[in-house]
Amino acid sequence: MSALLTSRNVADVLSGVTNGVIYSLVALSLVLVWRSTRILNFAQGAMAMMATYIGFALLAPSTNYWVSMAVAIVAGMAIGGATERVIVRALYGKPEINPVVAMVGFLLVLESVAAAIWSTSSRGLPTPFSMVDWQLNHKPVAMSPFALYEIITAVAVMTVIAVLFEYTKLGLRLRAAAIAPEVSRLLGVRVGRMLTLGWMLSSGVGAITAVLVASNYFTGLTPTAMDGVFAFGFIAAAIGGLDSPVGALVSGVAMGVILQFVGDYLNSNAIILVALGMLVVSLMVRPNGVFTTARQRRV
Amino acid sequence: MIRVDDVSVAYGAVNALRGVSFEAATGAITAVLGANGAGKTTLLRTISGLVAPRSGSVWMNEARLTGQRTEDIVRAGVGHVPEGRGVIAEFTVEENLRLGAMITSRPLREALAQQYEWFPVLGERRKQAAATLSGGERQMLAMARALIAGPSVLLLDEPSLGLAPLVTAQLMRTVADLCASTGLTVILVEQNARSALRIAERAVVLYLGRIVADDEAAAVGRDDQLRQYYLGMVE
């Protein structure tokens, strides 16, 4: 048994899952925004990065990790809400291309401002749990306390969001505002507020994700730390379906595992290429995602 | 009581309503009739605030509705069942009703129970996705969803659309009974003039955005000219 657990393939699976839940979280953020406002938030990663800087770089370095995490989450929600009210709201009803362009521009601004204030050098964050792999019979298992923390946090976040949407009054309103905004208004739902809230939830989740990514001392916190993760997260969301939270979870984890094997058995440069290939193939077969509930447009 | 006071609405260059004025008495059913494009739906949307008039205003008793947001007008007691019903197909019957009940302070269980009493079919299908309902059932769901909040005014936009005559008749009966038992003020927009006139006390006829008749329902129903030219009721 212990030989199995320390074997190369199981190690890849475990590492893959650890990476995969991060992609799932990013994908979930994108799904939240897409479902509420039909916009693909390209600045998602950058907003989350900025929130992390606010939580960890603005406050004194000696601040407790959990306090900084809480500040980052609040900052993230504030950024998300402000972005929806100021930028996104002005773009409703405009051509599809406009919000994409605006978010890309916003991404550039956020990364440049962060680099201007805090420079591009990597910043280490306090690590709340050890990153040393556990040992089984003196051989390492590809799981450390930190990795387990990542997985548990991700699962907890996804559960909270799922419960919120499916079982609470607020969730009902959020879903209604996204699916049928006019009808919802006729039922007294304050649709504008629901849209803002959707963005706030998305960027709150995003902030948690960025903190997890940045807490990894191999990468640390840089203005562009979330770029790669965002790319993978987007691919996961696109494959799973931009309107499907379940899709986000499944495709994120699946991608994490598959790419871990690719990196291990092939070449680390091949990882993004395989991911790109998966995206292309998946979108050709299922243009709206594998788990989508959207119907194909018919003339 | 709903009072529409000299309301004009334009969509860009198109005048949808021109100087429309009438009153819908409290506790009565007022039918709004006319052909396609006459402005009936626009009228309802103006009352519930989805559309802002270029001039004129809408009043509910002493309160001015025009200028307020739809969400607030609805909370003031105006229920609007839109054209096409607006049933949220992805939700279950019960979820649709729960959504409607958001703005009322009545306990949810009580409110739901009452709707299931008035519309037993909904009770049977409460856990089903709304997409699986028939046309008539969806219309009932849409009405129940508007009624669950306990409005004092109900705006109904073409409830008989796409429904078989038998179902339509049943629906109209239900509306009439509700109105009689709860004192609801109903404004009923219909292309199917005959079925509407059977239950309405008053009727208003629109033609190209203007009112061409405003009289007791029976009188409107008897007027041959109206019947032929504006209501398409060919005997």
Added chain:
Amino acid sequence: MGPVQATQRFVATTVLCVVVILASWLGVATPRVALALVVVVDVFVISVSLLTSRSFRRDHPVATRAVLSLVTVDVLVAASGFFSATVNSNLAIGAAMSIVLLGLSFLTGSSGQISIGNGAFMGVGAFTVAIWANHHATTPIAMVLVLAVVAGGLVGLLLGLPATRLRGPYLAGMTLAFAVAFGAILNLFGSWTGGDSGLQLPYAVNAPRWLFHFYSSATSSLTVNSVWLADVAIVTTGVALFFMANLFASRTGRAMRLVRDNDVAAELVGISLPRARVIAFIVSAAYAALGGGLWTIINNAVTPSTYGFALSITILSLVVIGGIGTIPGAIIGGVIYAFSANVIAWITAHTGLNPQGNVASQLNGIIFGVLLVVTILFAPTGIAGVVRRWAARRPR
């Protein structure tokens, strides 16, 4: 315009040309300079004469576009002889960027598709030129540039095929993934692409012998070379501009605009949606590759870090700020890019910022990013669009 006026025009033009020839012959020292002067001025005179003729413009639209491109190239080439090396260098870089912007402007404006990966397509062209030149040093530049265009077009086809089935945000995401993946692709073929440090061209690109003497009247060889490079860029841009103008006005171009505005209607009319979209994609990729190839020639080297995701965003910003879907917009964007470095340096100097500091190095990103957001919010048609609207309002 009647035949009398046409004859008058013809006579006037001929007389002017002859006068110029005589004046140059008698007044200028070397015969080569005289010849250059004659060519430049007479081309200008003839072009202006043709362009001011309404009947010519009306009856020969393609020729009109050709003449317009020709006269622009003519003026700029003449001017480049008098610019400093720095200005010429900026001009060359900006002209190459204009080509890239033309391609992207066509893609977004014509068929409504979004691409945030054109920086990577530039890289394809850039590396194609570098790799080819390193293995076949004798190929003339024109041929190498054509190769870059073909390479770009092929990659564009590769990505354009799946792109046809994707709606806006998904397509944008796919191009983003490509932009991010490009670096990995370069690394994967590191032996060809020179890894992190990139490649150098084995020779300095200079004017060929038969033209060399036109360029040798300047003092230093550095200035000569920069004039030549600027002229290469200008001529290439002129050619690219001509083709793009024709494409915009052609049936294909109009079909694509229909695809952009209402693809349901386009399908009903019988336009093959996928085909229109793929063509647009290929064109934008080919143009980007051409611009990248020019950059390699101008800089005499190529480094992978140039062609990262940030470049793709910059390209998108310039297209939007200049004016999506318009040719003047692309030119404006190129000009902005050409002199943005200077403007930013000026700002840094005048606001007392530390030029080596964090803020200064990020100023480029901050300004472009903010401009992009502000433009899309308040003036989505860009500078070209605003000018067009303002011009339309003026009383005739």
